[in-house]
Amino acid sequence: MPVSVRIPSPLMKLTKNQGEVSAEGKDIREVLSDMERQYPGIKERLYDEDGSLRRFINIYKNEEDIRFLNGESTHVQDGDEISIIPAIAGGILLSKNL
């Protein structure tokens, strides 16, 4: 099931400057794995060393934060829009190697 994934500008270098990409999967975990397959390196930006999603990056399915749904097991279907929304502070961003 293809879903569209919105990429924030700090991560767009990894997606060849695309702000919106398509990925497959039946839940958020699978979608993010498919993202890593297509755009290697993105997973490292989203997950910490323990394999959990970083605390200053939120993932939304449509308008809802997946932390208040089923987390990474949140089911997705055709037409859903997934958004990756990092904390931004002003002049600063939060991903290394830009």
Added chain:
Amino acid sequence: MSDLDFSEEQIHRYARHIILPNVGGKGQKRLLESKVLIIGAGGLGSPAAYYLAAAGIGTIGIIDFDEVDISNLQRQILYNTADIGRAKVDSAKDTIVSLNPDVKVECYKEKLTSKNIKEIIEGYDIILDGTDNFPTRYLINDACIILNKINVHGSIFRFEGQLTVFKPKEGPCYRCLYPEPPPPGMVPSCQEAGVLGVLPGIIGTLQAIEALKLILKIGRPLIGSLLLYDSLKTEFRQMRLRRDTKCPVCSENPTITELIDYEEFCGVRV
């Protein structure tokens, strides 16, 4: 409220408010009696302070320890070329008072820390966060929760902006959204990050209008909702924000009860 409370000049100055349904003379009086603190007189704080002054906010506090630099002028509209090198708070005060002498400007040329923040924000009705770094944002959030202050939050990065209102008890706080700041290693120096000139004007004026709505108690403030603006796509989106029952600061059993000075990890101030 009778119009007699206004001077002749004020009746003309605020005429467009006074004739406006849901604002009127009563609303204008309320604005003149309100106190808004602008934290950071930069890209966001400049337009916010300037418009709030025009609208007749009675007391505007401005905290910023910086001086005006030529690279600020691309977006920080409170300052002129002649102000380069002056303290931002002094220059901001001059700009505001020459726009509207009704406004009392309180200047704080200092760095916000766990030591001084409570004392500074205590006297204000609304706190407008226009800072450029994570440590201060977390400090402001936590202090606003502890002192029960409304925090109008705006942030920008390159071509994108974020806006929301954190109202203690009624909605989530910054830590419900992002429990902890990113570790210093994840953040490159400030100088690397650019910002499109007009973008802070969009987000800063949205912060100002949220402040007006909150003071006037009109409309629906942006509580529990995160507004995302993408200038390149000309797109506004809204995400739902929820209170985290395990929030370290605003939940029933907070684990953070004292203010934290996080390590400053941006540019020269390390």
